[in-house]
Amino acid sequence: KKKNLLEDCVRTSLEQYLKDLGGADPSGIYEMVITCVERPLLEFALEHADNNQSRAAEFLGITRNTLRKKLLAHKLLAVAS
Numbered sequence: 001k002k003k004n005l006l007e008d009c010v011r012t013s014l015e016q017y018l019k020d021l022g023g024a025d026p027s028g029i030y031e032m033v034i035t036c037v038e039r040p041l042l043e044f045a046l047e048h049a050d051n052n053q054s055r056a057a058e059f060l061g062i063t064r065n066t067l068r069k070k071l072l073a074h075k076l077l078a079v080a081s
Contacts, residue, residue: 010037039074042067046076 049055
């Protein structure tokens with residue numbers, strides 16, 4: 001099996017998170033991880049695409065509308081009045 005560095009990084013971070021809880025029960029880990037990973041991923045895709053949303057969406061393999069919803073959710077896109 002080929003080594004997946006991103007997967008290993010997430011696993012190591014989660015193990016450390018549980019240690020830092022000091023025995024307390026974790027809650028909401030899924031949402032926490034998705035939020036922590038999704039925001040920098042969106043930022044990276046936009047930077048890679050020179051802020052062109054259509055290209056960033058293609059880079060990510062999602063539709064432009066989905067990208068816009070995610071950008072709004074992460075407050076990475078200003079809402080036009």
